[in-house]
Amino acid sequence: xxxxxxxxxxxxxxxxLPGVGEKTATRYVLFWLxxxxxxxxxxxxxxxxxxxxxxxxxxxxYVAEAERCGFCEDPARDRATVCVVxxxxxxxxIERVGEYRGLYHVLGGVLSALRGVGPxxxxxxxxxxxxxxxxxxxxxxxxxxxxxGETTALYLARALGDRGVRVTRPATGIPMGxxxxxxxxxxLMRALRGRKEIGP
Amino acid sequence: xxxxxxxxxxxxxxxxxxRDLIVTLLTRGHGLVSAMARSxxxxxxxxxxxxxxxxxFQARLRLRPPPxxxxxxxxxxxRQFPGILEDLARLEAGQxxxxxxxxxxxxAPAPARIFxxxxxxxxxxxxxxxxxxxxxLLDLCLGILAEVGHVPAGTRCPACGRPLDQGGxxxxxxxxxxxxxxxxxxxxxxxxxxxxxxxxxRAEAIAFLTRLMTAALGRPYRIPLRxx
Ligand SMILES: [Zn+2]
Ligand SMILES: [Zn+2]
Numbered sequence: 471x472x473x474x475x476x477x478x479x480x481x482x483x484x485x486x487l488p489g490v491g492e493k494t495a496t497r498y499v500l501f502w503l504x505x506x507x508x509x510x511x512x513x514x515x516x517x518x519x520x521x522x523x524x525x526x527x528x529x530x531x532y533v534a535e536a537e538r539c540g541f542c543e544d545p546a547r548d549r550a551t552v553c554v555v556x557x558x559x560x561x562x563x564i565e566r567v568g569e570y571r572g573l574y575h576v577l578g579g580v581l582s583a584l585r586g587v588g589p590x591x592x593x594x595x596x597x598x599x600x601x602x603x604x605x606x607x608x609x610x611x612x613x614x615x616x617x618x619g620e621t622t623a624l625y626l627a628r629a630l631g632d633r634g635v636r637v638t639r640p641a642t643g644i645p646m647g648x649x650x651x652x653x654x655x656x657x658l659m660r661a662l663r664g665r666k667e668i669g670p
Numbered sequence: 671x672x673x674x675x676x677x678x679x680x681x682x683x684x685x686x687x688x689r690d691l692i693v694t695l696l697t698r699g700h701g702l703v704s705a706m707a708r709s710x711x712x713x714x715x716x717x718x719x720x721x722x723x724x725x726x727f728q729a730r731l732r733l734r735p736p737p738x739x740x741x742x743x744x745x746x747x748x749r750q751f752p753g754i755l756e757d758l759a760r761l762e763a764g765q766x767x768x769x770x771x772x773x774x775x776x777x778a779p780a781p782a783r784i785f786x787x788x789x790x791x792x793x794x795x796x797x798x799x800x801x802x803x804x805x806x807l808l809d810l811c812l813g814i815l816a817e818v819g820h821v822p823a824g825t826r827c828p829a830c831g832r833p834l835d836q837g838g839x840x841x842x843x844x845x846x847x848x849x850x851x852x853x854x855x856x857x858x859x860x861x862x863x864x865x866x867x868x869x870x871x872r873a874e875a876i877a878f879l880t881r882l883m884t885a886a887l888g889r890p891y892r893i894p895l896r897x898x
Contacts, residue, residue, distance in 0.1 A: 489687040583765035583894035584682050584723075584772070617723035617761060624758035654718025655747040656725055663752055 477503070529600065531576030531593050532561055541573055548572045550607040554597060554626065556580055556614060564612070572610075575600065580618040581625055589625070597626070601633050608636040615642040615660070641666075676700055677748065678729035679788065680721060681772040688712060691721060693742060694772060695729060698785040702775055705731055705742040720745040724754050724764060726789060749789070753796030763803035764795055766894050770811050773887060778818045787813045804875045804895060811879055815886055827851055834860075840885055857885060873897040 472478070477499055484495035502510045526532070527539035530552075534540070541547055541561075551572030555561055561574050577592045589595075600606060611626055613619035627637050643661035644653065653661070674697075681702070682694035691710035695703045709716040720727050730744030754760045771788050791810040798806060825834050827848035838846045839856025846860055858881045870878070876897045883891035 489689070583762065584769050585684075586892075586894075588894070616719075617755065617765070620755055621758065621761040621765070624761065628758060654720055656719030656722060656750060659750050659752060660719065660755075663756075 526576075529596070530574050531558075531578060531596070532574055533558055546571075549605050551610065552597075552600060552606050552608070553610040553612050555612050556619070556622075560612065572608075577613070577622070580613055580622045582618045582621075592622075594626070594629070598629060598633075601630060601635055606635055608638060611637065611639045673743065674700065674729075674731045674733055675744075676729055676731065677726055677785065678703075678731075678745070679726050679785070680723055681768050681775075683707075683721065683723075685711060692739070693721065695731075695742070696771060696775065696780060696785055696788060697729065697731075699782040701780040702772075703731060703733070703740055705740040707742040707745075710742075717745045720747050723768060724751045724792065725749070751792050751796050754792065757800055759800035759803045760795055760798075762895055763807050764792060767791060767795070767807050767810050769894065770807070770883065771814060773883070773891070774811070774814045774818065781817070784814060784817050787817070801872070804872045805870070807893075807895070808870060808875045808879055811882065815882070840882060842885055857881070 473481070481492065481495045481499050484490055484498055485492055487495075490498075502513065523535055524533055527534035527542055528537045529542045530539060532539040532541060534542075536543075548571045552575050553564065553570060553572055554575045554577060555564070556577055556579060558576055561576060564570050564574075575593065575597050577594070577597075579587055579592055581587055581589065581592070597609075601609065609626075609630055611623040613622045623639055627639075630637050641664065643664050644650070644657070650658065677698040678695040680693055681696050684692050686692045686706065689709050689712040691707040693705055693707050693710075695705060697703055707717065707721060710721050719725070725747050726749035727745040727747045729742060732741040732743055734740050751764075754764045767788070771784075775784065788810065791806045791813070794809075795803060795806040826832065827834055827838065827850075828845070829847045829851040832848045832850065834846070834848060836849065838848050838860045839852030840846055840858040840860055841852060841855060842857050847856075849856075849859075858878070860878065872895075876893050876895055879893050880891060883893070
């Protein structure tokens with residue numbers, strides 16, 4: 471006997487999640503069903519809550535409960551520095567380090583000719599507007615260290631070039647704790663080309 | 671089935687799940703292969719930087735008959751193009767080249783010559799000045815279309831043998847013939863410079879390529895380059 475149609479539809483919906491196949495989705499649904507119908511109702515309520523109350527921040531694109539997110543509203547953050555990242559997950563990664571005190575700008579992806587993604591598909595115009603506002607002194611371009619991330623960083627660097635802000639990019643190179651011997655040729659070549667002088 | 675070990679180049683890649691990547695490879699002699707690259711993303715990447723664009727690598731492929739996806743189980747870099755990665759114009763043109771190769775070769779056989787052609791034009795792209803990056807793109811597209819039978823490989827009209835140094839016309843379907851043979855049926859004049867070897871201006875080349883690719887693929891095509 472196949473599972474009832476509503477259960478099958480739920481399983482199909484869950485397989486849209488990253489890393490969740492049909493087996494895993496079925497396991498989740500059976501887990502909820504076995505706990506109690508209330509467990510599923512609670513989950514549905516949480517989903518409805520989130521869907522109804524959360525949206526991208528109008529300034530930076532991070533997740534917000536109002537027009538502006540917690541970072542943009544926080545008076546303790548340094549408003550002169552904006553770190554540009556591809557996704558919300560990148561913000562969470564940088565926040566885990568606890569080193570950065572500036573604001574963010576979430577592009578929502580990277581430029582990609584292969585995927586047909588141009589500047590109009592990303593929060594590029596919003597970034598230029600923020601910089602034109604005059605408060606920003608430094609823009610950190612923290613897109614990925616692959617071809618598309620590099621393209622996006624170079625594109626933004628050029629767009630920001632004549633706007634009187636300092637434009638920086640996090641260093642890429644040899645990962646900490648690894649020895650040269652075991653590095654792949656691509657990482658090693660890029661690390662060598664990105665080398666910098668060290669003091670006496 | 672034994673693993674296939676063959677030089678390859680990424681033409682396209684999409685994230686799959688949290689850690690995997692589905693790649694479209696142009697292989698030397700085995701055409702386009704779509705393959706799953708397990709654990710290609712995330713904190714313990716299995717292929718290092720090897721699966722980036724603009725890296726030629728020795729691919730180890732576990733081929734599986736369709737509809738099953740083949741698996742990429744190894745990728746040892748053998749050639750890189752650092753000159754492309756350092757310049758925005760070259761990066762943009764290089765990605766336009768990969769996209770064009772992917773789109774033109776999707777349903778066409780791709781012999782080893784085509785692989786060599788793509789690598790040779792990436793090599794050229796590394797060395798052209800930023801304002802001339804449209805030229806390797808134009809030549810690569812013409813080269814691939816010549817290989818798949820659309821565009822004359824030499825500089826003579828495929829219908830009558832007349833030299834094309836006075837230019838030609840593009841036919842619906844992507845072929846190029848001389849003005850005489852293409853009279854009344856041509857959809858676009860082909861600038862003589864395309865065949866004469868003289869540099870074509872950027873805006874002209876992009877407009878021409880847009881029409882050429884649209885005709886060859888039978889659907890609207892956008893060249894992802896700015897015409898200035
Ligand atoms: Zn915000
Ligand atoms: Zn003719």
